[in-house]
Every structure is written in C-alpha cells, then in structure tokens.
Amino acid sequence: MQRGLPMQPTVVLLKEGTDTSQGKAQLLSNISACLAIAGTLASTLGPRGMDKLIVNERGDAQITNDGATILKLLDIVHPAARTLVDIARAQDAEVGDGTTSVVLLAAQLLKEVRGYIEEGVSPHIIMKGFRQASQIALQRIKEIQVSVDRSDPERFRSLLIKCASTSMSSKLIHSEKPFFANMVVDAVMCLDQDDLDESLIGVKKIPGGGMQDSLLINGVSFKKTFTYAGAEQQPKSFRDPLIVSLNVELELKAEKDNAEVRVEAVSDYQAIVDAEWEIIYRKLEAIEKTGAKVVLSKLPIGDLATQWFADRDIFCAGRVAAADLQRVVQAVGGSIQSTCSDIRREHLGTCGKFDERQIGGERYNVFEECPKSKTCTLLLRGGAEQFIEEVERSLHDAIMVVKRAVKNGEIVAGGGAIEMDLSAHIRKHALSIPGKTQLVMTAFAKALEVIPRQICDNAGLDSTDVLNKLRMKHANGSKWFGVDVDGPEGVRDNMEAFVWEPSLVRVNAISSATEAACLILSVDETVRNPQSEAPNPGPQAPPGTAQRALRGRGRGVPRR
Structure with missing residues (x-):
C-alpha cells in the first residue's frame, strides 16, 4: 500500500x-x-x-x-x-x-x-x-x-428659461421651445421654494388640438369623476367657495353576500333600513352645516347624496384620485377629513374661482386663484397619444433641470x-x-x-x-x-x-x-444559477397533452 x-x-x-x-x-x-x-x-x-x-x-x-x-x-x-x-x-x-x-x-x-x-x-x-x-x-x-445672480428676478428667470430650452433642444417639442420653456419655469416657480416637490406639478393628457393649446393652470385641475343621477342639476361654477375634502363614503352600503339579519317582524326590518338612511342623512347634514359649497371625496358619493347636494346648490365629486385630492389640499388649504362630525372652519379650504369646463372631448374641474397655491397643473394637448406621452417626458426633464438650477444656481x-x-x-x-x-x-x-x-x-x-x-x-x-x-x-x-x-x-x-x-x-x-425547469409530461404523452389537460381543469370543464 x-x-x-x-x-x-x-x-x-x-x-x-x-x-x-x-x-x-x-x-x-x-x-x-x-x-x-x-x-x-x-x-x-x-x-x-x-x-x-x-x-x-x-x-x-x-x-x-x-x-x-x-x-x-x-x-x-x-x-x-x-x-x-x-x-x-x-x-x-x-x-x-x-x-x-x-x-x-x-x-x-x-x-x-x-x-x-x-x-x-x-x-x-x-x-x-x-x-x-x-x-x-x-x-x-x-x-x-x-x-447666477438671484438678486435680479428678471435675469434669474431668463437663466431658468435658457436652461429649460437647452433641455428641450433634443426633444420632440424643440419647435415650441419658447412656449414650453415659459410654461415649465412658471410651473416650478409655483411650488414651495423650500422643497420644490415636483410631484405637486400635476400633468393631464388630453388628446386633440395642437401643442400650443396646452395650458398651465395655476391651481388644480382634474378630469370630471364618475357621477350619479342629479350631478347635472348641481351648479358648476362658484366664486370664493368653501371646499371640504373627505375620505368618507357617502353611499348606501350594499349588504354583504354572507350577511344574515334575523327579524321577528316587518317593523324590525324597517327599523334597520331607517337606521341606515338616518346615518347617511346625518353625514350629509353635518357637511351642509360647515357651509362648504364644493365637496370632494376619495371614496364614492352615491346617487342619494348627489341629488341631496344638488337640491341645496352644492357641487360634489366622488372617487377623486388620491394624488389630485392631495394637490387640492395643497392649493386651497384645509385638510382631508375621515369623518363628517366635528368639521370646523380651519379644516376647510377656499379658492377664488371654481368651475367645470370643457377641454377637448373631456370635462375638467378647475380650481384657480388659490390663496395657498403651492401646486399647478399642466394640461397637455396633441394629436397622437404617443406624442403627448413624449411631450410629458420632455417636460419632466425640463422641470427637473429648472428645479436643480433654482436650488443650485450654478451653470455651465x-x-x-x-x-x-x-x-x-x-x-x-x-x-x-x-x-x-x-x-x-x-x-x-x-x-x-x-x-x-x-x-x-x-x-x-x-x-x-x-x-x-x-x-x-x-x-x-x-x-x-x-x-x-x-x-x-x-x-x-x-x-x-x-x-x-x-x-x-x-x-x-x-x-x-x-x-x-x-x-x-x-x-x-x-455565476449564473440554473433556472428551475417545468416538469416533463413524460415520454409516452403526445405533444400538447399536458397543456390541454391544464386548460381543461379548474373551471368546471370535464377532461376528455
């Protein structure tokens, strides 16, 4: 050995x-x-x-x-x-x-x-x-x-416009540089100059029209939300309205599929129905007492509430997107309420002008002349959807460049x-x-x-x-x-x-x-780890058998 x-x-x-x-x-x-x-x-x-x-x-x-x-x-x-x-x-x-x-x-x-x-x-x-x-x-x-010398506002604005124009020179919108450069600078100057949160610049894309039809709303604008019967009877324009922003559902709740309520008499059932109606009416009356003329909610506002508000000359919109509602609060003041009780004056916001207007083929709710406006909305117009999306990307680049120029102020x-x-x-x-x-x-x-x-x-x-x-x-x-x-x-x-x-x-x-x-x-x-492979259906199975078997199961379809 x-x-x-x-x-x-x-x-x-x-x-x-x-x-x-x-x-x-x-x-x-x-x-x-x-x-x-x-x-x-x-x-x-x-x-x-x-x-x-x-x-x-x-x-x-x-x-x-x-x-x-x-x-x-x-x-x-x-x-x-x-x-x-x-x-x-x-x-x-x-x-x-x-x-x-x-x-x-x-x-x-x-x-x-x-x-x-x-x-x-x-x-x-x-x-x-x-x-x-x-x-x-x-x-x-x-x-x-x-x-850059910031002491002269005109010169500083001129610098920002030139930075925005340089950013756009390689983009699809270079032919409209002066128009969009001014719009971008106005949008950035709307923001709170301490944090310059660009997410507060809302962008809405509306097909139709030309690039020059694009708008800058010095406030908030969002597409008309899904509405119920009675919405057309509501007023669509206000001067200096009080605005309440809610995270409350103003709708009669449908019973759950598996809910079970046992009653001995018809009057008991009626009492349950009456209680449900009493709850929603109490919410609506509490909102009316605040004096608000515009009611916005993140959750649905049903047909009962819509008609009730229309009878009292109050505008309401339910299912408002969370980002849009947040920007409304930034612009008009107040805060989002999760209950209808104990809403005080400091919880409400206000704006100089509210109206619903037709822009292209859509209707938009527009809040303007906001006292605390630290947000704005760009309404972009154009022919093809892909074109408007590229305009949005180009403006995002320009907004970021202007934001950095405002914060730093050094250029090359x-x-x-x-x-x-x-x-x-x-x-x-x-x-x-x-x-x-x-x-x-x-x-x-x-x-x-x-x-x-x-x-x-x-x-x-x-x-x-x-x-x-x-x-x-x-x-x-x-x-x-x-x-x-x-x-x-x-x-x-x-x-x-x-x-x-x-x-x-x-x-x-x-x-x-x-x-x-x-x-x-x-x-x-x-080092590339091996991928887990699908199981083999077996040598005796003809091609496609496994796929057919999988498709046949799970939906009540008998296997053949």
Missing part, C-alpha cells in the same frame, strides 16, 4: 447546471455588452438626435429619445449591461436630464481601456486612474462654473463645451503623472470627447473637423466653445449662445459614469 497524503473528497459547491464564466474573456464580454447598449442610444443624443419606436409584448408603441425611458422599455437581461440601466435611472431621478450622456460616457470609458485589458493591464490600475481623472474633472467644473455651457474643456484639462494634468496611470487618464480625457463627437455625427457634421477646431479653441483658452449644429462653422461660444445647463447635470453624469465603469471593470467572474 502506497503511503502519502490521503485522497481529498470532491466537494460540490454549486448546483448542477450552474454556468460560470471568468477571467479576461468574461470582462471583455461585459464591455462588449455595454458598448452594444451605447450603440442603441447613440443616435438619440443632441438637437438632431433621432427617436426610437419601441413596441412591447402587448403591441403598445412608444416613441421616445429619452435614454432612461428607452432602457426601461428595452427590458435588458444581460447582468453587466443592467448597470448602465441603473445609472440612467439614477440620473433621471436625481437631475432629470443627461440620461443618454451618462450611458454613452460610461461605455466610452470602457471602450478606451479595452486595449489595455487585452494587453494584461490590471483593472485596479485602470480604476485608480479613472477615479483620479474623475476627481480632477469635478474640481475643474467647480472652478469654471458660472454662478452645453453642446459638448464642458466635455471638451475637461478633456483638455485632464490631458494637460496627465502629462505630469508617470507610469500607466498617465495612459489611463489620457484615455479618460479621450472618452469625454464622445459627447461632442456624437452630437456632430447625429447632425450630419464632419466630427473630425469640428473636434479639431474645438481642440484648438480650448487649447487657446476659449473654454466655452462647443458644437453648433446650425451654423456654417460647426463651433461657437455656447455660453454666449445661451446653451446652458446646471453644472449638477454634468457632475452627476461624470460621477455615475466613472462608478459604473469601475464596477464593470471590477467583475472578473459571472
């Missing part, structure tokens, strides 16, 4: 069928997946970007060029590529704009260092260089960003100007650093140029020629020169051309893109 070390037993760690991929090949595969996503989004960037028409499994079509929306609709399953989906969503939630830019930038960072990975450079050296370059870029933005020039300046600055700094980090930082600087290059490509300009001009301008100290898609030169001073955006948009995009690139570079192995 041969002496030596005892045989080690084989240890099975992972479930049978688990797929593992690792090493350099896996890292390069992840980079290729990210580049494929960037290739899909690249043509949507800039003022001449194209739109994507995406059809889901139900056949619903959406037309958009918003990066976060496209990635959400594409339903990407590649695990590494989902990182780019996450940074696009984070950019959308945080600053609202720059979702396409952040994905292109992250993918371009990976593309620039793919050659170094193939040659065996450690990913940790690349990640260290990226983080250093990112810090230099963010520091440079802080140095050159332009702070758009159109690739800030990226070109950062690229020149990082290149210059990289020359002072020895070793491989210099190459990585130069790659970072080159990756930043993807934004102006893609804007040129999408506009049909010669990107090589335009980038050479921009490099020369930035080398000579003209830090705000960017791409001009309209002029013959192809370049211009975008600060003077009023192509402005909040510096926070770029700060967030560069930080997120760097983190995403470093995250993907740090992954060297993917």
Whole structure:
C-alpha cells in the first residue's frame, strides 16, 4: 500500500447546471455588452438626435429619445449591461436630464481601456486612474462654473428659461421651445421654494388640438369623476367657495353576500333600513352645516347624496384620485377629513374661482386663484397619444433641470463645451503623472470627447473637423466653445449662445459614469444559477397533452 497524503473528497459547491464564466474573456464580454447598449442610444443624443419606436409584448408603441425611458422599455437581461440601466435611472431621478450622456460616457470609458485589458493591464490600475481623472474633472467644473445672480428676478428667470430650452433642444417639442420653456419655469416657480416637490406639478393628457393649446393652470385641475343621477342639476361654477375634502363614503352600503339579519317582524326590518338612511342623512347634514359649497371625496358619493347636494346648490365629486385630492389640499388649504362630525372652519379650504369646463372631448374641474397655491397643473394637448406621452417626458426633464438650477444656481455651457474643456484639462494634468496611470487618464480625457463627437455625427457634421477646431479653441483658452449644429462653422461660444445647463447635470453624469465603469471593470467572474425547469409530461404523452389537460381543469370543464 502506497503511503502519502490521503485522497481529498470532491466537494460540490454549486448546483448542477450552474454556468460560470471568468477571467479576461468574461470582462471583455461585459464591455462588449455595454458598448452594444451605447450603440442603441447613440443616435438619440443632441438637437438632431433621432427617436426610437419601441413596441412591447402587448403591441403598445412608444416613441421616445429619452435614454432612461428607452432602457426601461428595452427590458435588458444581460447582468453587466443592467448597470448602465441603473445609472440612467439614477440620473433621471436625481437631475432629470443627461440620461443618454451618462450611458454613452460610461461605455466610452470602457471602450478606451479595452486595449489595455487585452494587453494584461490590471483593472485596479485602470480604476485608480479613472477615479483620479474623475476627481480632477469635478474640481475643474467647480472652478469654471458660472454662478447666477438671484438678486435680479428678471435675469434669474431668463437663466431658468435658457436652461429649460437647452433641455428641450433634443426633444420632440424643440419647435415650441419658447412656449414650453415659459410654461415649465412658471410651473416650478409655483411650488414651495423650500422643497420644490415636483410631484405637486400635476400633468393631464388630453388628446386633440395642437401643442400650443396646452395650458398651465395655476391651481388644480382634474378630469370630471364618475357621477350619479342629479350631478347635472348641481351648479358648476362658484366664486370664493368653501371646499371640504373627505375620505368618507357617502353611499348606501350594499349588504354583504354572507350577511344574515334575523327579524321577528316587518317593523324590525324597517327599523334597520331607517337606521341606515338616518346615518347617511346625518353625514350629509353635518357637511351642509360647515357651509362648504364644493365637496370632494376619495371614496364614492352615491346617487342619494348627489341629488341631496344638488337640491341645496352644492357641487360634489366622488372617487377623486388620491394624488389630485392631495394637490387640492395643497392649493386651497384645509385638510382631508375621515369623518363628517366635528368639521370646523380651519379644516376647510377656499379658492377664488371654481368651475367645470370643457377641454377637448373631456370635462375638467378647475380650481384657480388659490390663496395657498403651492401646486399647478399642466394640461397637455396633441394629436397622437404617443406624442403627448413624449411631450410629458420632455417636460419632466425640463422641470427637473429648472428645479436643480433654482436650488443650485450654478451653470455651465452645453453642446459638448464642458466635455471638451475637461478633456483638455485632464490631458494637460496627465502629462505630469508617470507610469500607466498617465495612459489611463489620457484615455479618460479621450472618452469625454464622445459627447461632442456624437452630437456632430447625429447632425450630419464632419466630427473630425469640428473636434479639431474645438481642440484648438480650448487649447487657446476659449473654454466655452462647443458644437453648433446650425451654423456654417460647426463651433461657437455656447455660453454666449445661451446653451446652458446646471453644472449638477454634468457632475452627476461624470460621477455615475466613472462608478459604473469601475464596477464593470471590477467583475472578473459571472455565476449564473440554473433556472428551475417545468416538469416533463413524460415520454409516452403526445405533444400538447399536458397543456390541454391544464386548460381543461379548474373551471368546471370535464377532461376528455
């Protein structure tokens, strides 16, 4: 018997069928997946970007060029590529704009260092260089960003309009920029300037009409709710009405299917019915005593209550959406009551004017001239539903950009100007650093140029020629020169051309893109667990037998 070390037993760690991929090949595969996503989004960037028409499994079509929306609709399953989906969503939630830019930038960072990975450079050296370059870029933005003087309201408003216009320049509504930019700025200035909660800007989509028929209601407006008999006899217009907001059901309750009431005489049954009517009449009288002329409730208001209010010249609306009712309270004051007893004057709100009006094919309840108005409603008009939805997404981006400009007040020039300046600055700094980090930082600087290059490509300009001009301008100290898609030169001073955006948009995009690139570079192995498979119906069963058997059961259908 041969002496030596005892045989080690084989240890099975992972479930049978688990797929593992690792090493350099896996890292390069992840980079290729990210580049494929960037290739899909690249043509949507800039003022001449194209739109994507995406059809889901139900056949619903959406037309958009918003990066976060496209990635959400594409339903990407590649695990590494989902990182780019996450940074696009984070950019959308945080600053609202720059979702396409952040994905292109992250993918371009990976593309620039793919050659170094193939040659065996450690990913940790690349990640260290990226983080250093990112810090230099963010520091440079802080140095050159332009702070806006808020003391002059007219100039500050002008700045906000220019930021909103820049955000819309690549959207479907770019032809109506002045109209919608003013509307967006008015909407943001309606909000409480301390928290600027954009969810208090209601958006209602009404098919029909043109874009110019869109309205900004400085108050609250919502579609006429489901109404019962008697609603048409109610008054539809008031001046300075008292408004009560309820979370109470004003309807005769139907008995439950399994309810059982045992009575000895008919009079006992009548007493039960009378008690039910007594309860609802007591609620209605309590509401009337408050002096309210407009009654809104989150829960149904039945035909009895509707007719009762109509006889007393009171307007009521039941089944009001929770978000709409919350915005009514923000605008008119008061609070939502969960009981009809003990409603006092401080619980009621008021507005200067309430009316029900026809807008397109729908009727809308409109509350205007609200004393505490910290909310507003955008009524969007347009031909196709997909068009109105894209207008809504475009306005959301513009609202978020204006909100950030109000909160921060620092701006930079758009159109690739800030990226070109950062690229020149990082290149210059990289020359002072020895070793491989210099190459990585130069790659970072080159990756930043993807934004102006893609804007040129999408506009049909010669990107090589335009980038050479921009490099020369930035080398000579003209830090705000960017791409001009309209002029013959192809370049211009975008600060003077009023192509402005909040510096926070770029700060967030560069930080997120760097983190995403470093995250993907740090992954060297993917472990994919096997999916649980459906049970096999057996070799003796002909094809389709299992499906037919399943369809036949459970609904009273006999098996054949």
